[in-house]
Amino acid sequence: MNSDRVSSLSFWVVSVAFLYASLHMPLGQPKEPGPGFMPFILGLIMVSISGGLSLKALIRPEVASSKLIEKGSILRVALLVVGLVIYCILLPWVGFFVLTFLFEIVFLKLFGVPKWRTILVVAIAVTFGAILIFETWLHVPFPKGVWWPR
Amino acid sequence: MEVIFNLLHGFSVALTPVNLFYCFVGVLLGTLVGVLPGVGPAAGLALLIPATFGMHPTTAVIMLSGLYYGSMYGGSTTSILVNIPGEAASVVTCIEGHQMAKRGRAGAALAVSAVGSWIAGTMSVLFLMFLAPPLASAALSFGPPEYFSLMVLAFVVLAPLASGSATKGLFMAAFGLMLGCVGIDPISGYQRFTFGRRELLDGIGFVPVVMGVFGIAEVLSSAEKVFLRPEVLRIKFWDLWPKWFEWARSWAAMIRGSFLGFFAGLIPGPSPVIASFGSYAVEKRMSKNQKEFGHGAIEGVAGPEAANNAAVGGAFIPLLSLGIPFTPAMGVLLSGFLIQGIRPGPMLINEKPDLFWGLIASMYVGNSMLLILNLPLVGVFASILRVSQSILLPLVTLFCLIGAYSLNNSLIDIVIMIGFGVFGYFMRKADYDPAPMILGMILGPMMERALRQSLIISQGSPEIFLNRPLSAMMLIAALLFLLYSAIRWVPRHRKSKA
Secondary structure, three states, X not given: OOHHHHHHHHHHHHHHHHHHHHHOOOOXXXXXEOOOHHHHHHHHHHHHHHHHHHHHHHHXXXXXXXXXXXXXXXXXXXXXXXXXXXXXXXXXXXOHHHHHHHHHHHHHHHOOOOOHHHHHHHHHHXXXXXXXXXXXXXXXXXXXXXXXXX | OHHHHHHHHHHHHXXXXXXXXXXXXXXXXXXXXXXXXXXXXXXXXXXXXXXXXXXXXXXHHHHHHHHHHHHHHHHHHHHXXXXXXXXXXXXXXXXXXXXXXXXXXXXXXXXXHHHHHHHHHHHHHHHHHHHHHHHHHHHOOOOHHHHHHXXXXXXXXXXXXXXXXXXXXXXXXHHHHHHHHOEEOOOOOOEEOXXXXXXXXXXXXXXXXXXXXXXXXXXXXXXXXXXOOOOOOOOOHHHHOOOHHHHHHHHHHHHHHHHHHHHHOOOOOOHHHHHHHHHHHHHHHHXXXXXXXXXXXXXXXXXXXXXXXXXXXXXXXXXXXXXXXXXXXXXXXXXXXXXXXXXXXXXXXXXXXXXHHHHHHHHHHHHHHHHHHHOOOHHHHHHHOXXXXXXXXXXXXXXXXXHHXXXXXXXXXXXXXXXXXXXXXXXXXXXXXXXXXXXXXXXXXXXXXHHHHHHHHOOOOOOHHHHOHHHHHHHHHHHHHHHHHHHHHHHHHHHHHO
């Protein structure tokens, strides 16, 4: 799959969706433009530019600097994204401190730190550092998790 | 005379212990941001914003600005010692700087780039001090049509300067402007693109988007590579003093770089990057030692390093006197101002002289702090480079998560950040530059207000943009620029077809 085609076509679809949504907003009069005025104009611009880009990509695709998905590395990138999403979901339940510790262990391993001892030392140091800087010094009210006594 | 009096007043603000301390924190973090590959000034600023919430506005602005100009200093260290640019504006420093390091002149290269940065930084603050106030008073006569045309011109100039093609740049700008429309319309109170979600009423948070596109996306791209421990050259303190002939060859390059950089800073777009490449080209052409270029010519370090610092000083002018940011990092700085309840623009200098002149004075102080940080202490920063990337990247990710959460103490900002991180990762692969989108997002609401107000003033006639001379000039310039890009584009593509 050519990344030029995929990207320009998906942008075209997104642009059409935005233009369609903007048609449902009050356009207003030229004398007094409404909330739909700017989105409508932008939608037209987006649809025409991305349409042009798509046509060009279909006829004569550019060779982008890199492929959109590279087989060797996509697994690690996907795991990272999944890790971030899981962090998001678990944050209110598990709480910031425990989750940060676990997260650091997983990410250090994913980024290829070889020794478990290094991983543990760094994860502990980072967690305590984060508590000191953000909780004690900057007073960020992190979620503590469901097991923390209120 | 008035300027000197104002500046003295500024120093009385900048030299209070609190402001001095946070100026130091800002430039120190800036140097770190510059040294570390992967985190650029825009992401660094976004991460620092939550820390400014409890601060006095002047202090906050001093610290944030310190991070921005500080980041231009650190970048050269990485370029020279490891041959990896610490940030985009130091790419060109790798060429000559690392060659010098290989010949054992790393110390001289570091010293010349630190001194060049200092001279350029100080000179650009001087320009800023003299140019911003008159420009601001001229901008007082700007009405909505002028602002609208100025922003149109900015996007047209920015698009081809961004990486990828000009068409892609224009699309990203329009897309960013559209994203800026999300939320409650400030004029009519109508909800746009919110899908009934309460979280989207205030629009898509600008700062988490910057963290995603410039922070998370960068981490994801780095995850593709296999990490090798970089070989960092060691330098001794005594090596830092360049030889006499090296000074003699550098100073003119520094002065040229400062002028070129400052004026490049006034252009919308990645001005520090443009400035450093421009200065390199100039030095290569003007040098008597052309054969040395590519093998460690010291002018090729002094000029570009001066230019990228001066460009940062120049980039403050549109923000402080017009209230319009021209680079993504300046956009983040603008949100830092707005969070503090300050709207930069023509009124700022008269309404908040403490803040404006305090900021200017703090830049003189900060640049001198940076000279000390980057000369005797350069070894300390170089040692950070010996820490493996595989430890630094999880740390950067964690900072992004904490930073996004602490903006509003809500999960939605983390979700936005991760979403735009993934988006930014793919955009980079397809050669779409995120910078026009980021600027579109922050300028969108301003541009829309200017457009609608203009039409209300003119009772619906678009002629208002052409009847006012300044506005007409800017629109014509934008049109000419578009035509020029189109004309240049056609023959190139004919050739590639043949």
